[in-house]
Amino acid sequence: MTDVTPPPELVKQWATASPVQSNDENWAYEFFIAHHAAQWGADQELEACVKLLELSDKNARDFLYSARRPKPPSLKEQALQALNDAVKMADDTPPEGICSDQANIIRRALEQLDD
Numbered sequence: 001m002t003d004v005t006p007p008p009e010l011v012k013q014w015a016t017a018s019p020v021q022s023n024d025e026n027w028a029y030e031f032f033i034a035h036h037a038a039q040w041g042a043d044q045e046l047e048a049c050v051k052l053l054e055l056s057d058k059n060a061r062d063f064l065y066s067a068r069r070p071k072p073p074s075l076k077e078q079a080l081q082a083l084n085d086a087v088k089m090a091d092d093t094p095p096e097g098i099c100s101d102q103a104n105i106i107r108r109a110l111e112q113l114d115d
Contacts, residue, residue: 005035074115083107 006014011034046068053060073081087103 006038010034076110076113076115079110080107083110 008031011031014034015030046064050061050064053064083103083106087100090099
């Protein structure tokens with residue numbers, strides 16, 4: 001999912017502009033509300049765009065959803081990324097790390113798994 005959380009500086013600016021002054025006790029509450037309000041607004045905008053696209057092209061709806069609300073990476077994709085990161089780190093460290101031959105075996109096994 002695309003992150004629509006407003007930056008803390010912007011939330012602080014909004015809180016400062018508020019007629020009710022912010023303090024440390026309600027800061028987390030204000031940030032929580034700002035995050036969820038931004039997400040709700042982004043979802044409303046996405047729905048409006050999808051309705052317009054549906055008028056012209058039914059496939060555009062799926063494309064827009066997949067582009068703007070992507071699914072998190074599968075466990076297989078995460079494992080492959082972790083393996084690639086481990087190999088990169090091992091290349092920069094003494095030989096105690098994972099070797100390329102081991103990594104290739106693990107990579108081939110992971111790639112054969114279904115997502």
